Amino acid sequence: MSLINCKNLTVAYEGKTVLSNLNFEIEKGWRVFVIGENGSGKTTLMQTMLGLKKPLEGKIIYGDGLKHNDIGYLPQQREIKKDFPASVYEVVLSGRLNKCGLFYTKKDKQAALESMAKLDILDLKNNSFKDLSGGQQQRVLLARALCATNKILMLDEPLTGLDSKTSAYLSSLLLDLNTKHEITLIIISHNFESTMNLSTHILHLNDNQVFFGTTKDYKKTTYYKLMGGK
Ligand SMILES: Nc1ncnc2c1ncn2[C@@H]1O[C@H](COP(=O)(O)OP(=O)(O)OP(=O)(O)O)[C@@H](O)[C@H]1O
Numbered sequence: 459m460s461l462i463n464c465k466n467l468t469v470a471y472e473g474k475t476v477l478s479n480l481n482f483e484i485e486k487g488w489r490v491f492v493i494g495e496n497g498s499g500k501t502t503l504m505q506t507m508l509g510l511k512k513p514l515e516g517k518i519i520y521g522d523g524l525k526h527n528d529i530g531y532l533p534q535q536r537e538i539k540k541d542f543p544a545s546v547y548e549v550v551l552s553g554r555l556n557k558c559g560l561f562y563t564k565k566d567k568q569a570a571l572e573s574m575a576k577l578d579i580l581d582l583k584n585n586s587f588k589d590l591s592g593g594q595q596q597r598v599l600l601a602r603a604l605c606a607t608n609k610i611l612m613l614d615e616p617l618t619g620l621d622s623k624t625s626a627y628l629s630s631l632l633l634d635l636n637t638k639h640e641i642t643l644i645i646i647s648h649n650f651e652s653t654m655n656l657s658t659h660i661l662h663l664n665d666n667q668v669f670f671g672t673t674k675d676y677k678k679t680t681y682y683k684l685m686g687g688k
């Protein structure tokens with residue numbers, strides 16, 4: 459059974475349809491990249507897949523025992539308060555909020571430390587989040603998303619605004635999480651080159667589902683050339 463099955467999905471804001479009749483299934487272990495112009499509905503779709511927004515029509519079915527709180531989520535940067543008065547550790551640990559009861563458990567704290575180690579930010583543990591550089595903040599927020607899950611990460615433009623070195627580092631880390639730790643990735647990206655290098659599957663949106671399939675098949679389409687592919 460697929461991890462996420464999106465069936466005849468239509469999503470709207472106050473009667474204005476953003477996406478209509480989407481149909482796709484995501485299997486465990488895939489690296490699905492969601493692409494499309496600004497305003498094409500990528501973030502809206504991700505929020506719907508997370509259960510944060512209700513579809514107007516159709517449904518999203520989780521398989522393989524997946525639950526809402528098994529998903530690690532990195533929101534798009536414009537939705538994040540960057541002057542949040544907390545330490546790096548506190549921000550990462552807050553990724554476990556959906557999992558814990560009233561208090562963080564030993565397991566929650568362990569998961570936060572492990573994901574900080576994976577992102578190589580243990581040395582920033584006690585630093586104030588708001589005083590970090592944009593790239594460091596992005597790494598912390600990725601660690602926050604990661605400590606919520608060992609199954610699936612949904613990342614909304616994780617590499618936007620990063621220099622090429624940090625971007626390459628995070629790209630290889632994401633690849634590692636997928637290949638070594640079997641974490642399924644759903645990533646929204648405007649960077650066409652890294653999308654083509656990292657993805658196994660592409661979902662191309664333009665108010666509608668323009669394409670869903672393997673990256674190999676996408677490269678045979680006219681959309682690929684229109685997006686600047688060679
Ligand atoms: N909270 C909201 N209320 C009403 N309309 C919204 C809301 N959020 C988004 N929209 C509209 O829905 C459409 C899709 O927006 P969305 O943010 O999903 O696009 P996107 O593909 O993520 O764009 P970008 O690449 O700029 O991040 C846009 O027309 C946007 O104006």
Ligand SMILES: [Mg+2]
Pocket residue numbers: 500501502534614
């Ligand atoms: Mg968006």
